[in-house]
Amino acid sequence: MELPQARGALSATLSDALRDGTPDLSSVEPDDEEDLHLSLWMLYELHYRGFDGVDDAREWDPDLLTVRARLEGRFESDLRAACRPIVELADARGSVPDQLAAITAYDVGVSLPNFVQREASADQYLEFLAQRSLYHLKESDPAAWAVPRLEGPAKVALAELQYDEYGGGRPERLHSRLFAEAMEACRLDASYGAYVDRVPAYTLAVNNAMSLFGLHRRLRGAAMGHLAAFEMTSSLPCRRYLQGAERLGLGEPVGHYFDEHVEADAVHEHLAARGICGALVEAEPQLRPDVLFGAAACVHLDAVAAQQMLDAWADGRSALRVVRDREVA
Amino acid sequence: MSECQVTLIPDGPALIRGADRIRDADGVTHEATRPVVAVCLCGLTQRPPWCDATHKVAVKP
Numbered sequence: 001m002e003l004p005q006a007r008g009a010l011s012a013t014l015s016d017a018l019r020d021g022t023p024d025l026s027s028v029e030p031d032d033e034e035d036l037h038l039s040l041w042m043l044y045e046l047h048y049r050g051f052d053g054v055d056d057a058r059e060w061d062p063d064l065l066t067v068r069a070r071l072e073g074r075f076e077s078d079l080r081a082a083c084r085p086i087v088e089l090a091d092a093r094g095s096v097p098d099q100l101a102a103i104t105a106y107d108v109g110v111s112l113p114n115f116v117q118r119e120a121s122a123d124q125y126l127e128f129l130a131q132r133s134l135y136h137l138k139e140s141d142p143a144a145w146a147v148p149r150l151e152g153p154a155k156v157a158l159a160e161l162q163y164d165e166y167g168g169g170r171p172e173r174l175h176s177r178l179f180a181e182a183m184e185a186c187r188l189d190a191s192y193g194a195y196v197d198r199v200p201a202y203t204l205a206v207n208n209a210m211s212l213f214g215l216h217r218r219l220r221g222a223a224m225g226h227l228a229a230f231e232m233t234s235s236l237p238c239r240r241y242l243q244g245a246e247r248l249g250l251g252e253p254v255g256h257y258f259d260e261h262v263e264a265d266a267v268h269e270h271l272a273a274r275g276i277c278g279a280l281v282e283a284e285p286q287l288r289p290d291v292l293f294g295a296a297a298c299v300h301l302d303a304v305a306a307q308q309m310l311d312a313w314a315d316g317r318s319a320l321r322v323v324r325d326r327e328v329a
Numbered sequence: 330m331s332e333c334q335v336t337l338i339p340d341g342p343a344l345i346r347g348a349d350r351i352r353d354a355d356g357v358t359h360e361a362t363r364p365v366v367a368v369c370l371c372g373l374t375q376r377p378p379w380c381d382a383t384h385k386v387a388v389k390p
């Protein structure tokens with residue numbers, strides 16, 4: 001993947017630093033949320049697939065890790081503050097699955113799935129896929145960082161869930177591959193990270209939260225809470241996305257991706273809520289607040305992204321950023 | 330025949346591990362294509378015998 005286009009002072013300096021290693025990042029602050037989340041996303045990407053022309057060894061460059069820690073500190077504290085009211089939806093004495101159910105029932109009154117099912121134009125549906133591609137082309141990868149950090153039944157349940165996400169022994173069923181095929185069927189660019197320049201900060205934030213939780217062992221509770229909330233809010237919406245794809249005649253691979261997730265996530269939600277989070281909190285009770293925080297972060301960031309996309313479309317705008325050179329949809 | 334493990338989810342489906350096929354009430358056999366499958370017990374699913382999470386939006390009696 002190429003380095004993304006800069007969105008401000010920090011991402012510009014960071015790009016230069018990644019290319020030739022010279023610029024000093026210690027005093028550069030992000031201009032705004034776009035600059036912050038793109039910079040953080042670039043720093044995280046060094047741990048996944050890296051960038052063309054950037055030395056793989058930079059993944060563990062202490063100066064880059066220092067910048068990352070600074071951005072993470074800011075992101076995490078803002079996120080914890082935003083999630084507090086959502087975490088409070090959970091009854092403090094409830095079981096972990098019941099608490100997760102209360103958090104994932106959080107309703108902001110906007111429904112992206114309803115809109116995509118009934119009203120979205122074909123172009124809007126493609127914008128939706130392009131935004132989602134940032135995650136779905138590495139579907140389940142951020143949660144995989146947690147495997148060596150869990151023990152016993154929680155580890156077994158996570159491995160069981162991941163085995164299904166990763167195709168159940170069949171490369172042609174890898175969920176990330178099903179998503180790539182859906183994109184190709186719509187003539188979208190299915191190469192990894194192709195739409196990073198087009199997605200706004202809110203979609204980068206959705207992805208950065210998963211990497212933040214996945215890459216820090218201390219946040220393993222949040223990583224698993226996030227995974228549970230993701231799975232628990234997937235099956236019913238995927239049915240709507242499937243119906244939207246059928247209404248627009250987008251082609252079988254698009255339907256197939258969402259069809260698979262109606263059924264798969266009706267299983268995964270229980271594996272995640274009970275098998276993983278329930279067992280994790282039993283083994284490590286001190287992780288309960290972070291499990292709930294991770295779940296709240298998932299619903300909060302998803303709600304923000306949904307609101308922003310619907311607002312853009314309601315105003316007759318594209319939900320994607322306009323950039324030089326590349327075109328979509 | 331190998332052994333299966335069944336987990337009942339309160340107000341939800343039955344999770345079944347280790348099954349290759351599921352036979353429904355009409356005697357029709359359905360292939361289980363993932364390591365764990367969720368069989369609908371509420372009767373409201375649109376894709377029987379599998380749970381499609383409809384039970385979550387069903388009005389409780």
Ligand code: FES
Pocket residue numbers: 340341342343368369370371372373374379380381382383384385
């Ligand atoms: S038990 Fe889930 S739809 Fe019936």
Ligand SMILES: [Fe+2]
Pocket residue numbers: 139165175261264
């Ligand atoms: Fe998946």
Ligand SMILES: [Fe+2]
Pocket residue numbers: 165231264265268
């Ligand atoms: Fe899933």
